[in-house]
Amino acid sequence: MNHANNPVSAAGTLPLGDLTVNRLGFGAMRITGPDVWGEPKDRAAMRKVLVRAFEFGHNFIDTADSYGPEVSEILIAEALYPYPKQLVIGTKGGLTRPSRHRWDEDGRPEHLRRAVDGSLKRLRLECIDLYQFHAPDPKVPFAESVGTLAELQRAGKIRHLGLSNVSVRELGEARRIVPIVSVQNEYNLQNRASDDVLAACEKAGIAFIPWFPLGAGSALRPAKVKRVAARLGATSAQVAIAWLLARSPVMLPIPGTSSIAHLEENAAAAALKLAPPDLAALD
Numbered sequence: 001m002n003h004a005n006n007p008v009s010a011a012g013t014l015p016l017g018d019l020t021v022n023r024l025g026f027g028a029m030r031i032t033g034p035d036v037w038g039e040p041k042d043r044a045a046m047r048k049v050l051v052r053a054f055e056f057g058h059n060f061i062d063t064a065d066s067y068g069p070e071v072s073e074i075l076i077a078e079a080l081y082p083y084p085k086q087l088v089i090g091t092k093g094g095l096t097r098p099s100r101h102r103w104d105e106d107g108r109p110e111h112l113r114r115a116v117d118g119s120l121k122r123l124r125l126e127c128i129d130l131y132q133f134h135a136p137d138p139k140v141p142f143a144e145s146v147g148t149l150a151e152l153q154r155a156g157k158i159r160h161l162g163l164s165n166v167s168v169r170e171l172g173e174a175r176r177i178v179p180i181v182s183v184q185n186e187y188n189l190q191n192r193a194s195d196d197v198l199a200a201c202e203k204a205g206i207a208f209i210p211w212f213p214l215g216a217g218s219a220l221r222p223a224k225v226k227r228v229a230a231r232l233g234a235t236s237a238q239v240a241i242a243w244l245l246a247r248s249p250v251m252l253p254i255p256g257t258s259s260i261a262h263l264e265e266n267a268a269a270a271a272l273k274l275a276p277p278d279l280a281a282l283d
């Protein structure tokens, strides 16, 4: 693969346990059909997006068994297997998709064991570099779900464990059971409700992976974002990503797209530096 044009490396790197990734990843939720359900219209085009994402320097790709379901993981393997050494794939389990609009928690040990085996098979891996518990299940004690994933890690199926959609309290509880290398919560210019979790990640020295880094589009619309973008000759998406990168050294944004043009635009945000007046304008 051609690394000559690798704009993402301008974002710098960050550790995920003993692995190192560029601090701007790729979110592979948008490569499925509409509503993250079923097949995309053009599978070959989505495989091309994945290959280009890696070529641009996105050596962290985020996915989940529930995207499609299964479609995103299968496409990643089709596009990128055998995987380049520098590529780190983070997947997730703990949500099921009984139908298009349902995302149901299932943190039962028997489900998580099946989910990890399913992801290993679809991704054609013997060990998953980063396995994230997608969301706590209110019907199952959190410690039981996390303990099951710790067991699967001891069995050699998972290299590093991450959490998603958790509170500071849940992060602390999980860390008392097993080492955690990342937390993935919703976070963007428009939604900073996880500021406390971000601070906890900074303190713990672990990655914070903001999902909806563009607010699924909503972070691109405020006038203040457009004004800063116009002043810098950048796009609103680039400003939203650059703001995240500037917000914390543990931040690992994973913008998602199904378009090569957007991929290219987002990758270029790695080099966009916001000066103090820009940051103040976005506050």
Ligand SMILES: NC(=O)c1ccc[n+]([C@@H]2O[C@H](COP(=O)([O-])OP(=O)(O)OC[C@H]3O[C@@H](n4cnc5c(N)ncnc54)[C@H](OP(=O)(O)O)[C@@H]3O)[C@@H](O)[C@H]2O)c1
Residues within 6 Å of the ligand: 026, 027, 028, 029, 030, 062, 063, 134, 164, 165, 184, 185, 210, 211, 212, 213, 214, 215, 216, 217, 220, 237, 238, 254, 255, 256, 257, 258, 259, 262, 263, 265, 266
């Ligand atoms: N842990 C969780 O619970 C959770 C929940 C949601 C998402 N995630 C993860 O987070 C990743 C990112 O979230 P996301 O993809 O939902 O939202 P996002 O990155 O905030 O926004 C993606 C949306 O914005 C559009 N977009 C992308 N680049 C753009 C650009 N430069 N200009 C204008 N529009 C642009 C995309 O459409 P186009 O396809 O047309 O570019 C897509 O509709 C996902 O891929 C997934 O891996 C995790």
